[in-house]
Amino acid sequence: MLMFNLFSKSKNLITxxxxxxxxxxxxQYKATICKDCWTQIPWETEKIIKQEVPIFVACRYEYPINRIIQKFKYEQQLHFQHLLANLILQLHLPKVQAIVPMPISEERLIERGYNQSLEVAKIVAKILNIPIWQPIQRMHQHSQKGLTRLERIENIQSQFQIKKDYKIRYKRVLILDDVVTTGSSILALMQSLEQLGCQKIFACAIANAN
Ligand SMILES: [Zn+2]
Structure with a gap:
């Protein structure tokens, strides 16, 4: 017992x-960053609407958030997942049964090694004490070049497909995406979740890129 106490004390000393x-x-002051950096975050103050879908968004896609997301997404700097999850947790999120991270295609997954939205969702889900739900798979995106607006929407919708034999079904879910641009992938994912029987589908993202 004494040994244990000594050990835990010495451990504290070298922290x-x-x-x-x-x-x-x-x-560090909050979510792995200092007070100054925390106050410089380009917070998004209002809920945004894209494709007629309201989306809870934590920040604008500006410095330093854009750089952090790029490092996190393309440079394997996964340690930023805590900060990014904490940005999401600053939002007044509705009560949901599960989090649905924005899926990425198999090709992207192989190329990147991980789904960035899933990595952030893991922390958010743990803190909110709810499961992660991934009933939709994303197929490889074909080029959008030369397509009309309507064709583009159809093209995106065809990427999202319900996985077969999904036993668990949640009614109230929260989609989590990293960066919102047009909002068309969120809309397409929402439509697939509706087909699965979801009744309330909310969406949130780390940053809004206009
Ligand atoms: Zn700092």
């Missing part, structure tokens, strides 16, 4: 002061 993940200048 390093964690530096801000963004500037490294100050110590």
């Amino acid at each position: 390093p002061i964690l530096r801000c993940q963004l500037c490294s200048l100050d110590s």
Whole structure:
């Protein structure tokens, strides 16, 4: 017992002061970053509407959030998942039964090694104490070049397909995406979830790129 106490005490003594993940200048204040960096986040103040769908969005896709998302998404800097999940958790999210991360195609997954939205969703789901639900798969996207607006929408919708033999079905879910641009992938995913019997589908994203 005494040994254990000594050990835990000495462990406390050597705990390093964690530096801000963004500037490294100050110590961490919230969600792995310092107070200054936290206040400089380009928060999005209102719920946005894309394709007539309301989307809860934490920030605008501006510096430093754009750089962080790029590093997280394309440079394997997965340690940013905590910060990004915390941005989502600042939103006044509705009560849901499960989180549906925006799926990526098999080709993307092989190329990137992970689904960035799933990595953020894992932390959000853990903190909210709800499961992650992935009943929809995304097929490879064909080029959108030369297509009309309507054809583009149809093209995106055809990418989202319900996985076979899905036993668990949730009624109230929250889609989690990283960056929203046109909102067409969120709309397409919503439509697939509706086909599965979801009655209330909310959507949230880390950043809004207009
Ligand atoms: Zn900082």
